[in-house]
Amino acid sequence: MACGNCGTGADGQPRGCKNNGTCGTDGCNKLTVFDWLSNMTIPEGQTGFNYVEVRFKNGRKDYYKNTESLSLSIGDIVATQAATGHDIGMVTLTGELVRVQMKRKKVKEDTEETLKVYRKATQKDIDIWTKAREREEPMKVKARQIAIRLELQMKISDIEFQGDASKATFYYTAEDRVDFRQLIKEFAQEFRTRIEMKQIGLRQEAARLGGIGSCGRELCCSTWLTDFRSVTTGAARYQQLSLNPQKLAGQCGKLKCCLNYELDAYMDALKEFPKTDVKLYTEKGTAVCQKIDIFQGYLWYAYEGEWMNWHQLTAANANEIIAANKAKEPVVSLEEFAAEIEKDTKTDFGNVVGQDSLTRFDKPKQTNKRRNNRNRNKKRTAATATTTKSNQKKPTQKKPAQKNTDQKKPAQKGNTNAKRSNNRRNRPKKKPNNDV
Structure with a gap:
């Protein structure tokens, strides 16, 4: 849950609260805790737990006793007790969940080390705290330059000011012990404040x-x-x-x-799988495990000397062969078990990809008018194809050539028009063309 200040502006650009994890609603902080008991009231005759959880810079949290019975809620900025002076933090948890957190982290109640909440932070306290936070980044750059000049094998990762700006804690990482006595002197002379060096691990630095x-x-x-x-x-x-x-x-x-x-x-x-260093002994040869698939429950074995041929087995089949080897029962080969697996696992997948064209969305979308014109052109081409097919005739067979005779037929006299009509009647009728 982010605070309202971290939302998007009217121009669509993210505004950001620019508080670097210290916004009042505690929504964009690290290690934020959700109080799921906030809407529940305390029964009559019961008093609330008088400890609160307070968070400081970069997720550092501690538990403080509310001795003044202040009405505190999540997001309140409070002034808390410190070794010297006071510190400024933000309340992240109240009520019975604080008791659960203290029990989980093994923090005891009412001991000599228990610290208390002084008051709610005033505007003067907040101004001093804000100015001290603004000094941390340039101080870190200067501190690294001093450490490099002194040739110390260390990395200063972060600086945290106390709420009243009376002390600065330098967090650093180093592989070996570092003699930083001269470093502290130069830091105190340069920054004019109390210095505390604290070594952290690489995980804490991240x-x-x-x-x-x-x-x-x-x-x-x-x-x-x-x-x-x-x-x-x-x-x-x-x-x-x-x-x-x-x-x-x-x-x-x-x-x-x-x-x-x-x-x-x-x-x-892996409890159902045999150990990979256990060999399988068969009449064909000794098999060694090459690979396992935990999700599907398969193992691949290869005979010694035939490292390129792998045989797939299930975990149950491998355990069965191992049990047979312990009982000194003969096992012919691994192919018998591998063939059974192939029959069971062989599936027929449909051609799902071939149903639709993969490039169907690359073509521009056609309008209705263009689509109608295209369909009309298709119909015209189909009609012309049918007409050309019907006009095609069968190949005519040539008549045999008549023999040349020297004798000429005598010319017949009579009505030529009548002869032509008779010839037309006597012609053989053409057969209909059924090609279409």
Whole structure:
């Protein structure tokens, strides 16, 4: 849930609250908690839990006791107790959910280390706090330059001012121990404030700085992940991932935390599979596992000496062969089990792609008038084709040539018109042309 100030403007461009995670509604902060008990009233005779959860810069949270019985709600800016002076933070959780969070994080109530809430922050407190936050970025650049000049093997990742601007905490990462006594002297002389150095790990550094992961979303450590569990390369091996450090490492340089998310599901699925180092002994030869598919439940084996020919088996078939080997029962070959799998898994898929043209959307859309003209032209071409077909005649057979005779027939005298009419009557009738 984002605050109203982070919405889109009238011109369609995002405005942004420009508070860098400190907006009043606590909607765009890191590790935001939703209070699902906010609409429920406390029963009569019961008092609310007098502890509140207060968040500071970059997700740092702590629990404070509300000794003054202030009416606090989520999003209120309060002045809290600190080792020296006071600090300014934002209330992120109240009520009974604070008790649950303290129990989960093993924070005890009413101890010597318990801190309390002084008051709601006044406008003067907020102005001092805002000015101190504006100094952090230029101070970080200057602090890095000083560390480089002193040739210290460390990286200053972030600076956090206390709410009253009386102390600045420098967070840094380093592989080995660093002697920063001279560094603190120069920092105090340069920035004119109390200095505290705090070393953090690479995962904590990525959580404080934030960023976008390879999945395209914000880093889990900077949004919702609070506990950093150890991740080993065994998690990648169980999930059959290639051991490529460039793909398995996150922005912190360590193995990605998301490798542990699906590890339990893979471990449960692998319980049905035999171990890959177990060989299958048959009369044809000894077979070695080459590959497994956890999702479909298949294994591929190859005979020793025939590494190019793989035989597909199910996990149940492999376990059956292993049990037969332990019982010293003969197994002919793997082809028998592989043939059964091929019969069961062979499916006939329809030609779904061939039903429609893949380029049907590339052509411009035709109007109704153009479509009618096109249909009319098609009809005309069909009609002309039929007429040309009907006009075609059968090939005429040539009559045999008459023999030349020297004797000429005598010329017949009479009415020539009558002879022509008689010849027309005596002509054979033409057969109708049935080609059409």
